[in-house]
Amino acid sequence: MDFIEAYVKGKVSEAENQIMQKLISQDAQLASEVELQKDLQEALARTRRAELKQLLQNTPVPTSTFAPTISQWIAASFGIVGLVAMIWFFVKYWGSEKTNQKQAVVLKTQNETLKKDESKQVVENTTTTTENFASQNTQKLTIENNQKLNESKKAEKNKDFTKEIFYQYDGKNVLQIFGDFSYEILENIPTKDGEKNFIFVQNKFYELVPTPEDEVRNLKENEVKNPDLIRLLSERLKNK
Numbered sequence: 001m002d003f004i005e006a007y008v009k010g011k012v013s014e015a016e017n018q019i020m021q022k023l024i025s026q027d028a029q030l031a032s033e034v035e036l037q038k039d040l041q042e043a044l045a046r047t048r049r050a051e052l053k054q055l056l057q058n059t060p061v062p063t064s065t066f067a068p069t070i071s072q073w074i075a076a077s078f079g080i081v082g083l084v085a086m087i088w089f090f091v092k093y094w095g096s097e098k099t100n101q102k103q104a105v106v107l108k109t110q111n112e113t114l115k116k117d118e119s120k121q122v123v124e125n126t127t128t129t130t131e132n133f134a135s136q137n138t139q140k141l142t143i144e145n146n147q148k149l150n151e152s153k154k155a156e157k158n159k160d161f162t163k164e165i166f167y168q169y170d171g172k173n174v175l176q177i178f179g180d181f182s183y184e185i186l187e188n189i190p191t192k193d194g195e196k197n198f199i200f201v202q203n204k205f206y207e208l209v210p211t212p213e214d215e216v217r218n219l220k221e222n223e224v225k226n227p228d229l230i231r232l233l234s235e236r237l238k239n240k
Contacts, residue, residue: 003016003020004033004037005037005041007020007034008034008037008038008041023145023146023149026146027146030149032227036230036231036234039231039234039238040203040234043234043237043238044203046238046240047184047237047240050240051182059083112148164220165177165178165179165181165201165202165218165219165220166178166179166217166218166219167208167211167216167217167219168211168215168217169208169209169210169211170210170211170213175199175208177201178216181201181202182201183199183200184199184200184201184240185197185198185199185208186199186200186205186233186236186237186240189232189233189236196208198224198233199219200233200237201219204223205223205224205229205233206219206220206222206223206224207222207224208222
């Protein structure tokens with residue numbers, strides 16, 4: 001699981017939580033990314049609840065005029081419970097599958113950070129040099145920790161796209177996604193180049209660029225990286 005995502009969900013240890021809060025107070029960019037992750041998690045939760053509600057509403061209800069027996073009512077109840085359990089398992093599995101491979105890397109990085117913090121405490125408690133020299137050592141260790149966190153974030157960004165997604169789009173009404181993915185379409189979004197359509201899939205936004213006839217393209221090429229546009233799209237997704 002992505003460490004920022006785990007932090008937002010409250011799935012980190014107390015020591016990791018304290019380190020993250022300290023880093024957020026020192027790094028405005030990291031704080032912005034944490035807020036963005038909170039917005040995305042809230043939007044995902046709203047979308048999944050809406051999908052579950054719609055699915056339950058679409059479940060057919062018997063319309064025959066005969067009175068169902070007790071055994072028929074029991075069978076129907078078990079069927080509905082089984083359907084809800086399958087939907088819950090799918091949502092949970094889909095949300096965690098793409099981050100399983102990154103979890104070991106993140107935990108290793110956090111263990112290294114904790115070890116460095118422990119080393120810093122030992123140095124501060126046992127040093128016999130002047131206060132100015134001790135302050136310089138502390139500052140150096142903090143810089144090294146920030147560098148390690150930045151390197152970890154870059155490595156995670158390179159692994160975020162766990163599955164390649166290919167598509168065809170005629171620029172009007174026909175969109176074909178190759179693969180079994182959950183996604184949301186955001187239409188007629190105003191940009192500096194006019195209104196455009198976007199798709200939200202695997203926790204990222206991508207522009208739906210029309211493809212030539214019979215040509216298949218990789219959606220990864222159209223990833224949205226502009227922070228202002230990402231915020232606009234997140235708001236639209238949240239209000240959907």
